[in-house]
Amino acid sequence: TNLVKMATVAVIGQGVTGLIFTLTLLKNNTNIKLILFEKYSFDKITTPIGGSFDICLNAKKTFERLGLLDKFLDIGKTYKTAEFKTSKGKVIKKLKVEDGKQHHYATDRSTLLNMLLKEIEKYDNDRVEIYYEYVLKSYKYSKKRRKVNLKFTNGYEMKTDILIGADGINSVVASQLLNVENRSDLIFHNITAYWGTSSVNEILPQRYAFIYLNQNIYFGGGTNDKGEITWACFIHSKEFIKDKSKVDMKNTLLSRFKDWDPPITNIIENTDPERIAQVAIYDKEPISEYSKYYYNEENKKIPMPVFVIGDAAHPITPFLGQGVNLGICDAYILAKLLIKYQNDDDNKKEDEEIRNNNNEDEENYYDDSKLLNIMEEYNNHRVNQAKNKILKARFISKLFLSNNIFGYFLLKYGLTMTP
Numbered sequence: 001t002n003l004v005k006m007a008t009v010a011v012i013g014q015g016v017t018g019l020i021f022t023l024t025l026l027k028n029n030t031n032i033k034l035i036l037f038e039k040y041s042f043d044k045i046t047t048p049i050g051g052s053f054d055i056c057l058n059a060k061k062t063f064e065r066l067g068l069l070d071k072f073l074d075i076g077k078t079y080k081t082a083e084f085k086t087s088k089g090k091v092i093k094k095l096k097v098e099d100g101k102q103h104h105y106a107t108d109r110s111t112l113l114n115m116l117l118k119e120i121e122k123y124d125n126d127r128v129e130i131y132y133e134y135v136l137k138s139y140k141y142s143k144k145r146r147k148v149n150l151k152f153t154n155g156y157e158m159k160t161d162i163l164i165g166a167d168g169i170n171s172v173v174a175s176q177l178l179n180v181e182n183r184s185d186l187i188f189h190n191i192t193a194y195w196g197t198s199s200v201n202e203i204l205p206q207r208y209a210f211i212y213l214n215q216n217i218y219f220g221g222g223t224n225d226k227g228e229i230t231w232a233c234f235i236h237s238k239e240f241i242k243d244k245s246k247v248d249m250k251n252t253l254l255s256r257f258k259d260w261d262p263p264i265t266n267i268i269e270n271t272d273p274e275r276i277a278q279v280a281i282y283d284k285e286p287i288s289e290y291s292k293y294y295y296n297e298e299n300k301k302i303p304m305p306v307f308v309i310g311d312a313a314h315p316i317t318p319f320l321g322q323g324v325n326l327g328i329c330d331a332y333i334l335a336k337l338l339i340k341y342q343n344d345d346d347n348k349k350e351d352e353e354i355r356n357n358n359n360e361d362e363e364n365y366y367d368d369s370k371l372l373n374i375m376e377e378y379n380n381h382r383v384n385q386a387k388n389k390i391l392k393a394r395f396i397s398k399l400f401l402s403n404n405i406f407g408y409f410l411l412k413y414g415l416t417m418t419p
Helices: 015-024 040-048 057-065 069-075 109-120 172-177 245-255 262-269 323-340 344-359 368-400 405-417
Strands: 006-010 032-036 050-055 079-084 089-098 105-108 128-132 136-140 147-151 155-158 162-165 185-197 208-214 217-223 231-236 277-283 291-295 302-308
Touching: 006 015, 006 040, 015 032, 015 109, 015 323, 040 109, 050 109, 050 323, 057 069, 057 323, 069 105, 069 323, 105 109, 109 323, 136 302, 147 162, 147 302, 162 344, 172 217, 172 302, 185 262, 185 368, 245 262, 277 368, 291 368, 323 368
Parallel strands: 006 032, 006 162, 032 128, 079 208, 162 302
Antiparallel strands: 050 105, 079 089, 136 147, 147 155, 185 231, 185 277, 208 217, 217 231, 291 302
């Protein structure tokens, strides 16, 4: 019989960030039981839709550390050539990247999620469980029991030692942790975005990236080895352009780009409406911490074992291509900190108490000093990093979607002068 105490960690959200966090703990043989909750169905999160992620060097290193580099390289594509063009197809700037010097890898969300899920499926249920269509309603930290009590909209309830919010920009975990109403602190940047994947590529070379620019509009993407083109479109708009259906999304784009360079309309025409996604572009003001503590009656700092990672902690506009990369690094670093502060001697003492008392409300696996150290190191590693990326992404969004003709020509001139 295994009498080693297992800490329970509940992860809300089964996107890339939540899965990287889970795999980091699983692959390090920790005494941690992971329970993942995803609000959507398995089919919905693994169905191809939208464009692709831009995976940079730091995130790539995470896959390498997890022993997944070869599998990642099988699904991640690099580009040999990139071109900036005007809406009529005139080349503003052409870039070539030598083999072996590529620093960006593109992969679509569903392919990456499927790869990560297959890795998680290798582990038994005593290490990890996954529940789909479970929507977190609220949570409450019991100071006496030292547990986080979770309530879901379907009536299910559970207790966990640690709660991880990887539930995206509309995070229930973050909203309650930061004491704000859901979405009330989101900042709309007057941008409507469309992502898609065109199933046919007969006009563009392989491993080719493109960006078409015009005042207030950006259309970019790239080809892959499957004969497809993943693309993204950003339109400056005072209000979110909310199309009623996916067919309407496609028609809106065809109408808007009918006078642009012919490859654009070809790409849109060959995109299945079901593979088009539309979102409003938001971010939030950078926050100073991704976990919280309170003071007890003795004025002692007591940590709450609740953390947020990825877009739940720092939603970012997509123009720097850093959203998923920040989340991957959050997940890996926080998981490694949980591993770092495990203490087997303490576990054995707690095991004796469990066997003697059979008390499920035993103290949290991580004591206060450990949790405070984890919080401090996690915030020190990630808060300023994310803040800088958020602010840079805002600047670039204004640069690429300038609302005046002078800004547009300044961008074109800057690109021509770039070596």
